[in-house]
Amino acid sequence: MPDAGDTPADLGDLDALRSGALAWLAPSIAHELANPLGAIVAFAGFLATDPRLPPDLRDDARMLRAEADRTHRLVRTLLEVVRDRPAVVAPVVVDDLLDEVLELAASITTEASVERVITEGLPPVESDPSRLRQLLVALVVDALRGLGDRPRGGTLRVEASALRADLVNVEVAWRRADGTDDPNVEAIAVGDRAVVGIDATLSVSRDAAGGRIGLALPVSDAAAPEGASDPPTEAHRVRTATVLVCDDEDSIRALLARILERDGLRVVDAVDGPGALAIIEATEVDAVLTDHRMAGMSGIDLYAAAVDARPALEGRFVVMSGEPGAEDLVRFAHETGVTILAKPFDVQVVAATVRELVRNGTAA
Numbered sequence: 001m002p003d004a005g006d007t008p009a010d011l012g013d014l015d016a017l018r019s020g021a022l023a024w025l026a027p028s029i030a031h032e033l034a035n036p037l038g039a040i041v042a043f044a045g046f047l048a049t050d051p052r053l054p055p056d057l058r059d060d061a062r063m064l065r066a067e068a069d070r071t072h073r074l075v076r077t078l079l080e081v082v083r084d085r086p087a088v089v090a091p092v093v094v095d096d097l098l099d100e101v102l103e104l105a106a107s108i109t110t111e112a113s114v115e116r117v118i119t120e121g122l123p124p125v126e127s128d129p130s131r132l133r134q135l136l137v138a139l140v141v142d143a144l145r146g147l148g149d150r151p152r153g154g155t156l157r158v159e160a161s162a163l164r165a166d167l168v169n170v171e172v173a174w175r176r177a178d179g180t181d182d183p184n185v186e187a188i189a190v191g192d193r194a195v196v197g198i199d200a201t202l203s204v205s206r207d208a209a210g211g212r213i214g215l216a217l218p219v220s221d222a223a224a225p226e227g228a229s230d231p232p233t234e235a236h237r238v239r240t241a242t243v244l245v246c247d248d249e250d251s252i253r254a255l256l257a258r259i260l261e262r263d264g265l266r267v268v269d270a271v272d273g274p275g276a277l278a279i280i281e282a283t284e285v286d287a288v289l290t291d292h293r294m295a296g297m298s299g300i301d302l303y304a305a306a307v308d309a310r311p312a313l314e315g316r317f318v319v320m321s322g323e324p325g326a327e328d329l330v331r332f333a334h335e336t337g338v339t340i341l342a343k344p345f346d347v348q349v350v351a352a353t354v355r356e357l358v359r360n361g362t363a364a
Contacts, residue, residue, distance in 0.1 A: 037072040038322065039251040041065050041344035046255060049347060070103070072344055077104045077133065089199075090330050091124035091220040092132055094160050094168055101136045102158060105144060112147055115157040122160060125168050125217040129325040131197050132217075136170070139213050142188050143174040146211055153177030154210075168217045175210040188213065241358040242283070245269045246276035246290040246302065247320070256289060256350065263351045265358070273297025273305075280306050280313070287357040288313060289341075289350075292321040292329060300332050316357050320345065 044065035048058050077100045095118045102116065125132075140158070147154040154177045163169035192203045195215075203214040243265050245256045250271075257267040268283065270276035272294050279285065288306060292299035299319040307314045317338045321329055324342040333340050339353060 037068055038344035040068040042255050045347040073100055074104055089126060089128055092127050092129045093124050097133050097136055098158055101140050105140050113155045117159040119161045122168055124220045126220040127198055127217055139172045143172045146174050147176055163216055166219050170215040173212040241286040242266045243354055244276055244279055244285045244288045248294045259347055259350055273302040276302055277305050281309050287316040287354055289318045292319050318353055
């Protein structure tokens with residue numbers, strides 16, 4: 001038995017164990033939260049566009065969707081901070097990540113002035129989206145801690161601009177309110193350095209009233225991802241086409257069936273990969289819309305088996321995921337050209353994406 005004065009555990013080891021446990025749990029938690037929240041968001045979006053409902057109920061549905069979508073973004077961003085996964089480099093839209101980070105920090109900045117200055121039309125940067133999100137959270141948190149504990153006043157300024165044709169600069173600056181003491185917290189060290197795991201340069205400076213953190217990121221050679229929020233206006237309908245929907249959530253399958261059937265498509269569904277593959281082998285299917293994380297067979301595995309059984313489906317797949325930036329999905333999309341549809345999804349985006357698959361064999 002240890003003496004009463006002995007420390008029962010090394011707190012440093014305990015912190016490491018806690019961080020490791022959170023990182024290990026984060027992907028599963030993200031998936032389990034994405035499904036019900038995705039169903040709420042998508043059903044609300046469906047009701048908001050249902051002409052059978054009166055305008056006030058459609059407005060209520062839009063409000064419900066907005067709040068559920070906000071909840072999903074907050075949870076996803078928070079879980080991304082604690083998770084650990086192999087690095088994967090892809091084009092990243094910096095202003096979207098900054099909005100997620102500022103939304104996460106909103107509860108702390110209620111009494112501080114927050115300035116968001118982002119140049120329109122910034123090109124995407126070449127980085128690991130998950131690690132870049134983690135770094136941006138760390139930079140903003142460092143700035144907030146520099147304002148003081150639960151800051152009452154002061155200014156937080158987040159800026160993104162083109163430093164050169166090949167560099168995007170993100171700057172996080174803070175100034176304490178007059179009379180506010182320096183909190184003297186442990187902070188990111190002053191100076192310039194390369195960021196390990198991200199092809200970026202970090203520059204930190206501080207003075208008596210505040211400080212500044214600059215992050216220089218290389219511009220991606222790839223074109224900026226196209227926004228999927230503006231679907232085609234042409235009401236193109238293919239009434240003879242059959243779409244297979246595969247998802248282990250009953251609510252998601254039911255919603256997708258309603259969306260696609262309203263668009264004039266025939267829908268068959270499956271609860272898992274083996275069930276979907278059996279339908280593909282027995283039935284003429286024009287397009288497949290599948291979840292990624294499912295027991296027994298993932299969306300990627302289903303794609304490989306389906307294309308092996310019916311090569312014509314190679315350009316007619318969409319994979320849905322609550323983690324579209326996951327390493328395996330990014331690599332899979334790059335290698336195959338398959339569209340990755342983020343959950344929660346927009347009703348109109350789903351319809352337009354599948355419509356394009358049916359029409360041309362590839363998603364727009």
